[in-house]
Amino acid sequence: MSVNTNSLQLSDYLEKLPGTTFKRLYQQPSTAFAIFRRMLPHLAKTIVMAMLYMPTPFLISDLEIWVKPNSKRQKDQALATLRSLHIIQSAGPQSMTLTTNFRNSLRLALEGGGDHHSFGVPSTLPVPADVDLGFLDRYARKKWDDILHYVVNSVEYSDMREKDTGGGGPKASVKELLIAGRLVEKRSVATISITQAGFTFLLQEANSQVWTLLLLWLEAADANVERAGMDSVDMLSFLFLLASLELGRGYSTDALTEPRRNMLPYLVDFGLIYIPPHDHQQYFPTRLATTLTSSESSLRSVSAGFLAASEGGISDAGDKNAIILETNFRVYAYTSSPLQIAVLALFCELKMRFRELVSGKLSRQSIRKAVDMGITSDQIISYLATHAHEQMHRLAAAQKKPLLPPVIVDQIRLWQLDTERMSVCPGFLFKDFESVREYEDMANFAGEIGVLKWRNDRKGMFFTNKVEQIKDFMKNRRKAEQ
Amino acid sequence: MNRIDASDHYEVTATGQTPSLLVVVLDTNPRAWQALGPTLSISAALANILVFVNAHLAFGNDNQVAVLAAHSHRAVWLYPKSPNNSSPKSSSKKKRFGGLGGDGDVEMTGVNGSSRNTKAAPLGTSANKYPQFAAIESSILSSLQALIAETDSSDIPYTTLVAGALTTALSYINKTALSFAPAKPSSTDPNASGTGNNNGSGGAAAVAGAQQAPGLHARILVVSVSDSAPSQYIATMNAVFAAAHARIPVDTLSLSPHAAPTFLQQAAFLTGGSYAAASLNPRGLLAYLMLGFLPDAEARQHLLQATQDRVDFRAACFCHRAVVDTGFVCSVCLSIFCEPPPADAGCLTCGTRLALGHYGSKPAVVPRRRKKKKKVNGVGGREETGSATGTPAP
Secondary structure (H helix, E strand, C coil): CCCCHHHHHHHHHHHHCCHHHHHHHCCCHHHHHHHHHHHCCHHHHHHHHHHHCCCCCEEHHHHHHHECHHHHHHHHHHHHHHHHCCCEEEEECCEEEECHHHHHHHHHHHHCCCCCCCCCCECCCCCCCCCCHHHHHHHHHHHHHHHHHHHHCCCCCHHHHHHHHHCCCCCHHHHHHHHHCCCEEECCCCCEEECHHHHHHHHCCHHHHHHHHHHHHHHHHHHCHHHHCCCHHHHHHHHHHHHCCCCCCCEECCCCCHHHHHHHHHHHHHCCEECCCCCCCEEEECHHHHCCCCCCCHHHHHHHHHHHHHCCCCCCCCCCCCEEECCCCEEEECCCCHHHHHHHHHHCEEEEEECCEEEEECCHHHHHHHHHHCCCHHHHHHHHHHCECHHHHHHHHHHCCCCECHHHHHHHHHHHHHHCCCCCCCCEEECCCCCHHHHHHHHHHHHHCCCEEEEECCCCEEEECCCHHHHHHHHHHHHHHC | CHHHHCCCCCCECCCCCCCEEEEEEEECCHHHHHHHCCCCCHHHHHHHHHHHHHHHHHCCCCCEEEEEEECCCCEEEEECCCCCCCCHHHHHHHHHHHHHHHHHCHHHHHHHHHHHHHHCCCCCCCCCCCHHHHHHHHHHHHHHHHHHHHCCCCCCCCCCCHHHHHHHHHHHHHHHHHHHCCHHHHHHCCCCHHHHHHHHHHHHHHHHHHHHCCCCEEEEEEEECCCCCHHHHHHHHHHHHHHHHCCCCEEEEECCCCCCCHHHHHHHHHHCCCEEECCCCHHHHHHHHHHHHCCCHHHHCCECCCCCCCCCCCEECCCCCCEECCCEECCCCCCEECCCCCCCCCCCCCCCCCCCCCCCCCCCCCCCCHHHCCCCCCHHHHHHHCCCCCCCCC
16 A cells, blocks of 8 residues: 555646646646656656657557566556656557657756756845755744644644744635635634544645645635636646755746746745745745655655754754554654644544653544544554654564554554445446456456456446546557457 | 455555665776767767766655766766765765765875866856756766866776776765665654664664665666776676675676677676667667666566676686686685696685696596496486586575
8 A cells, every 4th residue: 555645636636637738837847857756656757768768659569578567557557647647648559659848848857958947047146144954944844833733723722722823823825725725614703623624634744735735725826817817837837846946045036927926925924935034036945845846755855854954953853753653552652742742632542741752542432533523544544654753664674564563554444444334436437348358358457557446247347436548448449349 | 445345454564765876887998988989979978878867866856876987097986076065964975975985095085176166166057957967967077077187198008997986886885875774763863862772772673674675776887888807807796796795786888899898797697787788879878778777676676677698707817817718716715717726836815735636637438347337327427517506696
C-alpha cells in the first residue's frame, strides 16, 4: 500500500484540466520540469527521459521488450499516468511520442537555454541582514502553524483558541478560504467547527496540506475570475515556478507580470514567500515553497529541513517525525507541540504526558470515536506512517519488515469496518459482455491500470472509477478484432 | 472495493523513493580525445554529459551527483568541490567531502583553490536555468578548464588512471552512504534529550541497516575513451571487487573506436552494471546515456539492461603487467604470473616456495596398472575437468 494521498489530490486536479490547458502549462519549462519531478512514478520518469532525445517515435513493441515481463503492471500504470497528464501521445497505431510542448520545455529545462525566465529572475538588490535560512524557516513555520492551529482548535480546545487568536492567527483571507473549502464550518458568529475534509487536511503531510490549500485557492479563483482577475493556469504555473526557486535567495518582484504580483500577498499569508516589510522589490521563497515539488514523502524532507535549521537556535522543532507504534497498540510520540498532541488525541487514547513525550494507546473506542468524527482508517494509518520515528524506519529497513506493524494496521481497518460495511465511490459499471474472454481482457486491463474497484467474475461485471482509457482500450480491441 | 469483506491483508511500508547517487568518471586523456576529435569533441561530449547529469538530478530533490575526471596521471574532482553553496544541508555535506578529498588527494586542493573565485560570477545570473543545474555546470566547466590549463603537453601517456578515479568514487560513495543513515539520529539529539540510550542503540541499528538495505542507491558510470592500462590491473580489480562487495554497479560507456577498456568490461560484468560500446556512433552519446545508463537501481528492477555477449576475461600478470592468455597462479596467494617463477625464488608476492609439478613434460602414454580396475569413467575423468562450479561471487 502506498501512502501517497498528497499527490493524488494534485493529480486529481490536474486530470480534470482539459488538454489545451496542459498545452499552455507545458509552455513554461519550469512547469514541465515540476510536473515531471512531482507527478510521475519512477518508471514513467525513466521512460520519458528515454524518449526525450529520441528522434523517431517510440515503438510500443520496443518498450515491451525493454520492460521486464513481470513488470507489465508498473509499465501500464506509468503509461496511464503519462497519458492522463498529456505527456505522451500516440504517433501511430503502435508508437508514441512526447507531446511537442512538453518535450521542448523539458529539453530547455535540462539544457538551460532559451529566454523564458521561468526559473525566476533573481534580484540584484542587497539581501537584508536579518533574512537568512533560519529566519525564513521560522517565519514559514509560524505562518503554517497558525493555519493548522486554527483548524485544530476548532475541534474542542476552545480555551486555547482564545489565546492563540490573540497572538495573531491566520489572516482573514485564509480563514475565508478554509471556510469556503469546507475544511471548517461556521456554526455561529464566534464558533467554527471542523469538517471531515478538515480532518483529512489535518492528517496529511505538510506538503500535501500546502497543496490542498493552494488548490482550494485555485478553485476559488476559478469560480470568480472577474472579481479576482486571476487566471488559474497562470497561477498554477507560477506555483511551479516558485517550487524551482532557490531557498535563501531574493527574487525580483519587478520582473513578474501584474497578475502574478497580485498573487504575492496571498502567498505571504500562506507563508510560502517572505517580503521584507520595507522593501517590496524582492521576495524570498520559504521552504514551504521550494519543497512543493519534492517527490519523496515530503513532510520528512520538510521537517528534516526545519530540523537542520533549528540546530542553529530554535529548540522547539515541533512537527518532526516522532511517533513510535508498537505491536501492543501503544503509541509513543516524542513531541511537545500542542498541535501534534491535539492531532494525536483525535484517534488515540492519551494516557501519560511528560516533557517532550506523550504516550497513549490505540483502542477500539478511540478509533471508533475518530471514525464517528469522520476520520477514516486510511487517514490514521497514513498519518502514523508519515510521522513514524526514525527508529521505526531504521528497524523496518534493517529487518525488511513493513513500517507499521501489520497487526495494528489490519486491526485499525477492522475497527472501522465494524461500523461501515459500505464504501462509496463514483464510477462506471461494465456488464453484458459478449464473451467471457472480452470480459476478462477488459477487467484485467482495468486492474493493470489501477482503476478497477470491484469485479465479479461469476456475474461478468466489473466497476471502475475512471473510464477514459478503458474506452480507448475497447476501441483498439474492436479494431484489432476486425 | 473487494476489501469490504475485510479479508485483505495490509502492509504499510515506507514510501518515497530512495535517493540515488550517480558518480560519473570522465576519462579526460588528451591523446585519446585528440584521436576521437573528428567525430566527437570533448566539449560536445561534455555538453551531452551535462544534460545527462541534469536528467539524473531531475528525478528528485534527493538525487545527488558527483563528477570525477580520470586524467592521465591523477583523478580530479570536477563536482562537488565548492564549500560556499546555498542550501545549508548540502553545503555542510560538501564541505565535509571537500575536506576528505583534500586529505586524501594532494592535487585536488590545487584545483579547488584556483577555481573558487571564478565560480561566483556565472552562478544564478540566468533566469532560464534551474539554479542547481547552473551551479553544477559552472563548477564542472571551471575545474575542467583549470585541469586542462595545468596539463603539461610534453609528457602524456596513452592510458588513463581509471583505477584511481574508481577508488576515489568508491570512498566518496561510502562516505555519502554513511552520512545518509546515522546523520538523522545525531541531529535529533538536542531535541530529544531524554532518549540518549535510545539513540545510541539506534545508531548501531542504522549501521547494520545500511549494510543490509542501503538508504542510498549508488552507481558509477565510466565514460571511457582510452585503453585499459595493464599496469593498473591489480588496482582496478581491487576497486571492482570492492564495488561488487558494496553492490555498486559500475557502468561503462566506451566511446573510442580505437580502444577497448577490457578491465572495465570485466568490471561491468562483475558488479552487475551495463557495458556499451558506442564506438560505431560516438555522436549518439546522449541517446546511449539517456536510454541505457539513466535507469537507476529502482528502475532497473523493471527494465532489462543491455548485457554483453562476450567479455574479455583475460587478466594481467603481476610480474610484467602484461595481459596473458595462459598464466601461472600461486596456490597460496592467487597471484598471476606470465612465466613460472625461478625454482629457487618461490612466489614473487608471498614468497612461498612452489613446485611446478610436471608442467611442460609429456603426458604419460602408458596407463597405470590401477586404471585397469574398472575406474575408466570414474575418478580419472573427474580429475581432468576440475570442479565444475565457478568462483563464488561475493
